[in-house]
Amino acid sequence: MNLSMVISVYASISRELGLPLRFPGTPNAYTALYQVTSADILARATEWATTSPSAANEIFNVTNGDYFRWINLWPALARYFNMPCGDPLPLHLTEHMADKEPIWNRITERYGLEPISYSQIVSWGLGDAIFGTNYDNISSTIKLRRAGFPDCIDTEEMFCTLFDQLRRKRIIP
Numbered sequence: 001m002n003l004s005m006v007i008s009v010y011a012s013i014s015r016e017l018g019l020p021l022r023f024p025g026t027p028n029a030y031t032a033l034y035q036v037t038s039a040d041i042l043a044r045a046t047e048w049a050t051t052s053p054s055a056a057n058e059i060f061n062v063t064n065g066d067y068f069r070w071i072n073l074w075p076a077l078a079r080y081f082n083m084p085c086g087d088p089l090p091l092h093l094t095e096h097m098a099d100k101e102p103i104w105n106r107i108t109e110r111y112g113l114e115p116i117s118y119s120q121i122v123s124w125g126l127g128d129a130i131f132g133t134n135y136d137n138i139s140s141t142i143k144l145r146r147a148g149f150p151d152c153i154d155t156e157e158m159f160c161t162l163f164d165q166l167r168r169k170r171i172i173p
Helices: 003-016 027-031 039-051 070-080 101-111 124-131 142-146 155-168
Strands: none
Touching: 003 070, 003 101, 003 124, 003 155, 027 070, 070 155
16 A cells, blocks of 8 residues: 555545545644655656665665655645645544545545445554654665666646546546
């Protein structure tokens, strides 16, 4: 499972319920400096590391290359899903979303989505872990860059691209 599924399913269910998109984590997580890693960036870095002499026998941190704060990114995610952005509401997603399977099933049927079971489509525990972080979560990628790996991606763009892909595959509405 991945964070894009947590966000998109949470947003889809919130929208179905007529709720704004509220950040479900702690106040500290909402303002902490954070970074994520696109699977595409990780794959390209892995491929690069297998062929680049400067990567031989080295260990690298691989991230998108930018930093963000959820307080700045969350409104953009709400805009993507055409929802108002509400005030943060700290939740334990594993508990709060436990009874939402009937809502997800209704969304799946209404939009003709792939019939992936609610228990398989999202890992709420991952969301709880990420949105419950109470500290800055950043890693240096200087060693990777100095060794010659140049790729990076804007995290907001990454999420929107992933959501677009999920929509094309009829995973989310």
